[in-house]
Amino acid sequence: MFSPVKSEKQRPAVQGKVKREEHKIFDEVKITVRSGNGGAGEVTEAGKGRMVPNFKYRPGGNMLKQIFLPNGDPSDGANGGNVLLVVDPALDSLLHLHNKSTIAAKHGGNGNPADGSRGALSRDRVRAKTSPLRIPVPPGTVVKRKRGGQLLGELINPGDSLVVAYGGRGGPGIKKPSQQTLQKQRTQRRFSEEEEGIVEDDNYKQDAAGLPGEEVTLQLLLRVVADVGIVGLPNAGKSSLLSAMTRASPEIAPYPFTTLMPNLGVMQTGGEAEEGRGRQAILADMPGLIEGAHQGRGLGRMFLRHLRRTRVILHVVDATAADPATDYWAVREELRMYNPEYCTRPHVVVLNKMDLADANELRDEISIEVMAVATRLQADNEGELSLPSAIVCVSAMEGSNLEGLNAALEPLLFEPGSELSEEDELAGLNVLDW
Numbered sequence: 001m002f003s004p005v006k007s008e009k010q011r012p013a014v015q016g017k018v019k020r021e022e023h024k025i026f027d028e029v030k031i032t033v034r035s036g037n038g039g040a041g042e043v044t045e046a047g048k049g050r051m052v053p054n055f056k057y058r059p060g061g062n063m064l065k066q067i068f069l070p071n072g073d074p075s076d077g078a079n080g081g082n083v084l085l086v087v088d089p090a091l092d093s094l095l096h097l098h099n100k101s102t103i104a105a106k107h108g109g110n111g112n113p114a115d116g117s118r119g120a121l122s123r124d125r126v127r128a129k130t131s132p133l134r135i136p137v138p139p140g141t142v143v144k145r146k147r148g149g150q151l152l153g154e155l156i157n158p159g160d161s162l163v164v165a166y167g168g169r170g171g172p173g174i175k176k177p178s179q180q181t182l183q184k185q186r187t188q189r190r191f192s193e194e195e196e197g198i199v200e201d202d203n204y205k206q207d208a209a210g211l212p213g214e215e216v217t218l219q220l221l222l223r224v225v226a227d228v229g230i231v232g233l234p235n236a237g238k239s240s241l242l243s244a245m246t247r248a249s250p251e252i253a254p255y256p257f258t259t260l261m262p263n264l265g266v267m268q269t270g271g272e273a274e275e276g277r278g279r280q281a282i283l284a285d286m287p288g289l290i291e292g293a294h295q296g297r298g299l300g301r302m303f304l305r306h307l308r309r310t311r312v313i314l315h316v317v318d319a320t321a322a323d324p325a326t327d328y329w330a331v332r333e334e335l336r337m338y339n340p341e342y343c344t345r346p347h348v349v350v351l352n353k354m355d356l357a358d359a360n361e362l363r364d365e366i367s368i369e370v371m372a373v374a375t376r377l378q379a380d381n382e383g384e385l386s387l388p389s390a391i392v393c394v395s396a397m398e399g400s401n402l403e404g405l406n407a408a409l410e411p412l413l414f415e416p417g418s419e420l421s422e423e424d425e426l427a428g429l430n431v432l433d434w
């Protein structure tokens, strides 16, 4: 007999030897990144060129054997490497960034005489390029500055990128006066008796130095990008329903908090998409919610933010429970207290475990009670909360009446106007969701 297990730590250890649990927190990570320093510019002495062989020289001709090639413009130092976050659609967690020490981009190279000798034909060519450091992140990553919590951006689509630290600017190339010129200036000053108080600026190296890069500590949060969020009390059968409706195979077990991180699955629906393929929706199975989840009880709070991008919410209720309508009410209240906007979205109630006789007998009664609870909640909140679009009785285990559930979800997902607007998605991002 399993006892209710509250958290990772309290899971029964492997007998005899204590097995260290592998780290599983995948949706939140803190990283420190550092962009590269700018390289130093070149310092060249004016007038200092070099003698090079003259390719026009022929023995017996009147050409010089060697000619003087003047110095080109001194080249600038390269900018330090930027640090970029780039969406990699192949990733689905932030685990690869866990326990990483500072991630640093390359420093810019110093001004190179070889580049500088090309002269000032094009400044772009004179300044060498430094390749940026690209850190792959999964789609749906939200980037915040750790200090102050400023929101830097959100990376959603494959190919999206965000510069989080700019490399330091490379130093300018400097042409310093030749020794003869300096000597001449000194002599002139001595004669004009102005020497006192004049400081000779000869620290050309310092003037040509590049600027340092910046170091930023970031907090990355992953928000699951899904169309439908499956919520319910622990053990209601959420994971079972996901595995029945999609090809996903989440862990299913007869104890609460089996699911510790959201599972995703793709649901094929009957309707035709433009390219002749069946339409698809992404379903996300959330860890069980318990009363007080919005205050941090259970696992709920960490995961409630994943519902933000979902358009439709699927409430799974265990119809064999002592009071299914109250269970539905408890989950609704948790959602409402975390973010009232969640409860205004269309939702479908699933009464699960209909293969068991005591559930099946009470199906009508439970449906009426659930509807009554929803109506009361709506009345208590000035009519802003949504009523269930449908109440569907299924058995996730046997896979019965899943067509009914599909039919209830389809109009909510694919009817025009069911897309979230950009404003909806960003509304309250800072206030409510973290």
Ligand SMILES: Nc1nc2c(ncn2[C@@H]2O[C@H](COP(=O)(O)OP(=O)(O)OP(=O)(O)O)[C@@H](O)[C@H]2O)c(=O)[nH]1
Pocket: 232, 233, 234, 235, 236, 237, 238, 239, 240, 241, 251, 252, 253, 254, 255, 256, 257, 258, 259, 260, 286, 287, 288, 289, 352, 353, 354, 355, 356, 394, 395, 396, 397, 398
């Ligand atoms: N008889 C019956 N049992 C079911 C049905 N659906 C789920 N179960 C059982 O209910 C238990 C819990 O199922 P899960 O799918 O793990 O429940 P969950 O809601 O994902 O639970 P958590 O992840 O812990 O929140 C398992 O033992 C399932 O076999 C059903 O339709 N009929």
Ligand SMILES: [Mg+2]
Pocket: 238, 239, 240, 251, 252, 258, 259, 285, 286, 287, 288
């Ligand atoms: Mg589960």
